[in-house]
Amino acid sequence: MKLSSLVFRRRLRRCLMPAVLLLAGLCVAAASLPTERSAARYGPRAVALYREWNQLLGKLQSVDERQKLAEVNQFFNRRILYREDIDNWGVQDYWATPLEMFGKGAGDCEDFSIGKYISLLVLGVSPDKLRITYVKARIGGPDSAISQAHMVLAYYPTPSAEPLILDSLVTSIEPASQRADLQPVFSFNAQGLWVGNRSSNVSKLTRWRQVMDKMKNEGFTF
Template sequence: MSSPFAHLRRWIFLLCLLTLPAWSGWDFDKLVKLAQQRYGATAAKLVADTQQVLSASKTLAEAEKLKRVNEFFNRRLQFQDDSTIWQQTDYWATPLETLGKGAGDCEDFAIVKYFALKELGVSAEKLRMSYVKAKIGGSNSTVTQAHMVLTYYPSPDAEPLVLDNLITEIRPASRRPDLTPVFSFNSEGIFTGSGVQPSGSIDRLSRWKDVLLRMQSDGIAF
């Protein structure tokens, strides 16, 4: 005869199954179908090519994953302003939207790379989307503009590597004197300075929260 504890364990197990998400990561079957419906055959092929690249990169060393993802999106996506793509002054696109248009601005490049690397098993703790002031025309220029890059921290207190849509070579931050950090964030929170722990909640970033919600309906969840 089974004990009351056995019944309790079964109920707990069933409850866990019901509360777990059905999947996590990129649902490529759904993404390809949505890309075809919303944007056409060219977009669907780009999503399928993304799936192929990520699938082939899963067993690579982490440094090679960074290189593969950075080069793929820098090569396959065009840089365009939000006003051209979305007829808005500042719009943060989901990865599906960016792949669908085949183009994006600096935020869109950083976002799609972030979630591609998470799909490859790179921890969110190592990845941050970093707002910077970029010197236009080189490190000695006095002209700056807002820019976003993806930064990768091999360890919490390590010098970050910079994945940029403007320069495909991945360089340590010390070799990017043209960039001045402002703040950074990921799915865990907002970071200021060189802190290893979030100093604020992502609730303060309404555009980021909106992207995360739209991504789930697209077919990407974490």
């Protein structure tokens, strides 16, 4: 029995709609922010920064990835003060969620990197392209033998590409080859942990597991 063109199109839409809705739901569920109520737990400063952040991410949904990188990097580097954990939290090492950082209006290198990482996930950047990277940062010039622990976010346009480095202490986003002051030690994201070419289970990185759990409790999905 032949179907009219109109009937066929209607039946096709009915068949395809559940799949379309499922795919849309998967895209939305991939990464999303908590509600403003979660930010309110950390005070009025957190709410104000959350609103700015949420508005920025909404504006950037349809732009290309390079612009997403640039504007997310700029937001955190301009709107958040750099402050060491001992001054911010009274302890030597504390990994804050973005909302905790907003509450203080300040953070250190890992807090900036985590905030940028989550922002780019919410903007639809594949987690495969993003790795928070622990480095030894040389200080005192190219001939200096002095280094200190530091953390940056690396973005890989393709799996084999040279990464771009988003740094809390440097305004511009530079290819890794132009950051000779940084020596990578290990990198990680929500999916894994890498030391050189060797991968490992990210659960071994206790502080990262703890901050991911805190973010999920605040309402983040990723």
